Amino acid sequence: MRNLKKNLSLLGLIAVFSIIFAGNSFAADKTAVAKFYKGNTIKCISPFSAGGGFDTTVRLLAPFLKEITGAHVIVINQPGAGGLIGTNMLYASKPDGLTLGMVSGMGATPRQMIKDKNAKFDMKKFTWIGGVSTLEYLMVVGKDTEFQNVQDVINSKRPIKMAMGGTGSGMNLAARLLALALGFKLDPVLGFDGSSDSILSVMRGETDAISTDAQIEYPGIKSGDLRPIVFVGNKRHQLLPNVPAAKELNIQSKLGKEALLAAINLSSIGRVIAAPPGVPKERAEFLQEALTKAVKDKEFLNRAAKSRLNVEYVSPDELLSAITQALGASEEVIDAVRAGFKK
Amino acid sequence: MLADLMQGLRVFIELQPLLYMIFGTFFGFIIGFIPGLGGNFVLAVLLPFIYKMEPLAGLALLIGSFSPTPTGGSVSAILFGVPGTGQNAATVFDGFPLAQKGEAGRAIGAALTSSGLGGVIGAVILLLMIPVMKPIVLSLGPPEFFMLIMMGIIFIGFLGQGSAIKGILAGLLGLILSLVGMDVVTGETRYTFGQLFFWDGIKLVPVVLGLFAIAEMVDLVLTGGSLAKFDSGVDDDRARKLSLAAVFTGVKDVFTHWMLFLRCSVIGTVIGIIPGLGGDVASFMAYGHGLQTGREKENFGKGAIEGVIAPEAANNAKEGGAFVPTLGFGVPGSSGMAIMLGAFMILGITPGPDLLNKRPEILYGIVWICAFSNLLAAIFGIFIARYLARLTFMRGSLLVPPVLVFVTLGAYAYRSTYADVVVVLVFGFLGWAMKKYGYPRPALILGLVLGTLAEKNLQLSLAIYGNKFIFRPICLGLLILIAVSIIYPQIRKYRENRKGVIEGNIP
Numbered sequence: 001m002r003n004l005k006k007n008l009s010l011l012g013l014i015a016v017f018s019i020i021f022a023g024n025s026f027a028a029d030k031t032a033v034a035k036f037y038k039g040n041t042i043k044c045i046s047p048f049s050a051g052g053g054f055d056t057t058v059r060l061l062a063p064f065l066k067e068i069t070g071a072h073v074i075v076i077n078q079p080g081a082g083g084l085i086g087t088n089m090l091y092a093s094k095p096d097g098l099t100l101g102m103v104s105g106m107g108a109t110p111r112q113m114i115k116d117k118n119a120k121f122d123m124k125k126f127t128w129i130g131g132v133s134t135l136e137y138l139m140v141v142g143k144d145t146e147f148q149n150v151q152d153v154i155n156s157k158r159p160i161k162m163a164m165g166g167t168g169s170g171m172n173l174a175a176r177l178l179a180l181a182l183g184f185k186l187d188p189v190l191g192f193d194g195s196s197d198s199i200l201s202v203m204r205g206e207t208d209a210i211s212t213d214a215q216i217e218y219p220g221i222k223s224g225d226l227r228p229i230v231f232v233g234n235k236r237h238q239l240l241p242n243v244p245a246a247k248e249l250n251i252q253s254k255l256g257k258e259a260l261l262a263a264i265n266l267s268s269i270g271r272v273i274a275a276p277p278g279v280p281k282e283r284a285e286f287l288q289e290a291l292t293k294a295v296k297d298k299e300f301l302n303r304a305a306k307s308r309l310n311v312e313y314v315s316p317d318e319l320l321s322a323i324t325q326a327l328g329a330s331e332e333v334i335d336a337v338r339a340g341f342k343k
Numbered sequence: 344m345l346a347d348l349m350q351g352l353r354v355f356i357e358l359q360p361l362l363y364m365i366f367g368t369f370f371g372f373i374i375g376f377i378p379g380l381g382g383n384f385v386l387a388v389l390l391p392f393i394y395k396m397e398p399l400a401g402l403a404l405l406i407g408s409f410s411p412t413p414t415g416g417s418v419s420a421i422l423f424g425v426p427g428t429g430q431n432a433a434t435v436f437d438g439f440p441l442a443q444k445g446e447a448g449r450a451i452g453a454a455l456t457s458s459g460l461g462g463v464i465g466a467v468i469l470l471l472m473i474p475v476m477k478p479i480v481l482s483l484g485p486p487e488f489f490m491l492i493m494m495g496i497i498f499i500g501f502l503g504q505g506s507a508i509k510g511i512l513a514g515l516l517g518l519i520l521s522l523v524g525m526d527v528v529t530g531e532t533r534y535t536f537g538q539l540f541f542w543d544g545i546k547l548v549p550v551v552l553g554l555f556a557i558a559e560m561v562d563l564v565l566t567g568g569s570l571a572k573f574d575s576g577v578d579d580d581r582a583r584k585l586s587l588a589a590v591f592t593g594v595k596d597v598f599t600h601w602m603l604f605l606r607c608s609v610i611g612t613v614i615g616i617i618p619g620l621g622g623d624v625a626s627f628m629a630y631g632h633g634l635q636t637g638r639e640k641e642n643f644g645k646g647a648i649e650g651v652i653a654p655e656a657a658n659n660a661k662e663g664g665a666f667v668p669t670l671g672f673g674v675p676g677s678s679g680m681a682i683m684l685g686a687f688m689i690l691g692i693t694p695g696p697d698l699l700n701k702r703p704e705i706l707y708g709i710v711w712i713c714a715f716s717n718l719l720a721a722i723f724g725i726f727i728a729r730y731l732a733r734l735t736f737m738r739g740s741l742l743v744p745p746v747l748v749f750v751t752l753g754a755y756a757y758r759s760t761y762a763d764v765v766v767v768l769v770f771g772f773l774g775w776a777m778k779k780y781g782y783p784r785p786a787l788i789l790g791l792v793l794g795t796l797a798e799k800n801l802q803l804s805l806a807i808y809g810n811k812f813i814f815r816p817i818c819l820g821l822l823i824l825i826a827v828s829i830i831y832p833q834i835r836k837y838r839e840n841r842k843g844v845i846e847g848n849i850p
């Protein structure tokens with residue numbers, strides 16, 4: 001009896017100790033990671049040149065990540081080949097948790113959908129840290145076109161001339177998926193320098209429409225030169241409550257539904273922070289936690305609002321599911337994407 | 344308007360914006376001087392600092408540092424043949440030969456005066472254009488751009504320095520090189536040899552660095568002596584060429600050629616106003632114009648002061664123009680302006696009618712900042728020019744190593760890739776050979792820059808209008824202008840010959 005008691009209390013003691021120890025070792029893990037980052041340098045690769053939307057996002061985020069992680073955060077611009085060079089470089093870099101990068105959902109995912117051999121990465125294998133901002137594609141038409149609303153576009157007898165950047169640009173892919181989803185005939189006009197150049201073409205009346213970032217189109221919409229007709233999303237855009245979201249249009253065809261889902265998935269991946277595959281779990285978790293803190297920071301949100309950056313945190317799990325869905329799209333949808341890369 | 348203009352000035356000269364502008368101007372000048380880093384880099388670096396600033400203070404810092412970058416870049420273009428920014432590439436053509444003649448001081452004086460005053464003209468045109476800009480901006484599209492670029496391509500023929508065929512050959516090589524990269528319309532990759540690096544084509548900056556800076560350094564090593572030659576027979580020749588007076592000769596040159604200067608400022612501003620043509624083109628078009636209207640064409644490429652005045656007036660005036668569509672309806676006129684547009688948002692300024700009608704102090708403040716920062720950078724540069732010019736009289740063995748380091752860093756910093764350093768070396772040897780056998784290097788560069796743009800705009804024109812694009816009124820007008828500029832010199836030559844025959848001067 002006494003022995004039993006003794007044994008029990010011994011067991012209890014062990015249990016208590018083991019709990020304390022486990023807790024300790026857990027805390028020790030955390031402090032070890034924090035210690036690793038403190039004073040160390042995190043490189044953050046931006047696959048586009050200084051000054052663009054991606055660059056602005058990462059430079060806006062850097063000081064907050066620095067404060068939270070205790071590490072120095074430096075931004076490295078590695079532009080080229082529509083972001084492929086920077087993204088390939090990020091994927092191949094050392095997975096020590098000290099190299100991060102921006103990945104463009106709309107730029108990188110379609111490359112893998114069409115199995116482009118120049119894309120030397122697997123979107124499913126990146127160590128995702130989290131999405132910072134989603135892309136908001138909005139289709140606008142010129143004020144002098146005959147299209148008053150989205151139904152006019154859908155019912156149009158003639159093909160819609162849409163201005164866009166080069167092959168493989170986000171504008172191009174968004175337009176093709178949207179045309180497939182709504183069922184209108186597209187006449188793509190490729191080769192403009194970027195969003196502003198394309199918008200100007202719509203204002204001149206050379207082309208009918210464009211689908212690009214809502215924030216960039218906003219000044220033209222406000223001045224009445226551009227007429228917004230449909231927002232590529234599940235919900236309406238907060239700045240434009242009178243413009244229908246594509247989801248509301250009750251698309252009936254199976255292919256249309258799939259195309260819209262692909263467009264929404266790709267834009268929800270948006271601007272993402274990632275690390276190469278195989279970063280040690282505790283470091284990845286540390287970075288993920290740091291990012292969730294940074295994107296909730298009041299000052300960060302304040303600055304983002306001022307630069308008209310649409311902050312929307314997307315968790316690594318949500319990212320992975322959007323990527324898996326996008327990569328698993330049907331052959332017809334992938335064909336539409338492929339058309340965006342070749343004339 | 345005058346009252347608003349004064350109000351803008353009053354707000355601007357309050358201490359804080361003024362101090363920010365002065366700091367920005369020095370910062371921008373120095374960054375411009377360093378090759379590979381340009382105006383966009385300056386903006387990207389300074390952007391995070393403006394979140395808590397007053398609108399005008401933030402603008403003073405950004406515009407103050409952005410505007411004078413091509414001013415700083417002209418100095419390195421002249422001294423070492425290393426264009427500080429892409430926009431200074433055309434300045435190398437004549438600025439660098441001037442430095443080799445020992446006239447770096449004069450060339451810098453002319454470049455800076457032209458830059459500073461060109462910036463002011465750009466600001467003035469900005470002010471005058473704002474009420475009427477929209478129809479002008481919207482009347483020019485890809486077909487008109489294509490014709491404008493064709494005008495530029497015609498200039499290549501004039502660059503032959505006596506041998507038109509060599510000029511055309513060099514120009515054709517440039518056009519062929521411009522085909523490298525991904526065709527944005529068809530997605531085909533051309534001459535890329537399976538390398539992602541070539542997808543974006545062969546870029547201007549590494550080519551200019553190679554063709555001029557490397558080629559000249561190789562030449563300097565082979566010939567010995569210093570970069571600048573001076574008449575050692577004359578006692579004070581070196582001292583004279585390094586004096587402040589020499590720099591002021593350059594300042595005076597701009598006023599002697601004031602019509603050219605004015606026309607090139609206007610060319611620069613107009614190209615700035617048109618989004619989609621890009622900044623590098625402004626200085627090349629102005630250079631071409633200077634060449635076409637210049638009296639002594641054979642001097643171009645060998646150190647004609649007009650060849651320095653023309654591009655420098657245009658590249659600073661350009662940003663005044665680029666502000667027009669940016670402020671007017673939120674469509675940035677250049678890649679730098681796209682970043683600037685982001686800055687406006689951060690500072691709580693919405694471009695468009697709101698800004699023009701409700702916040703005139705911001706609008707006129709921008710005009711003042713543009714004008715003052717350009718002038719300040721020029722004045723600062725003019726007073727240090729004579730000391731900088733000494734570098735060109737340094738012994739080659741002392742000068743070559745640091746310049747090579749400078750060039751390599753510039754080539755690398757441009758796109759953070761070593762492949763560009765290789766491009767620089769390859770073009771270095773090509774440039775050396777071209778110099779030796781009398782092929783004009785500017786023709787190659789003009790072909791490279793204009794080829795890409797011509798192709799892109801031709802494809803867009805055809806996609807939008809089909810073959811009929813050529814009959815658009817402005818297009819047709821430009822086409823006639825091109826025809827005249829080819830035919831007229833021939834007629835003049837024919838007439839002069841006949842006159843010569845009649846007067847018996849020509850046997």
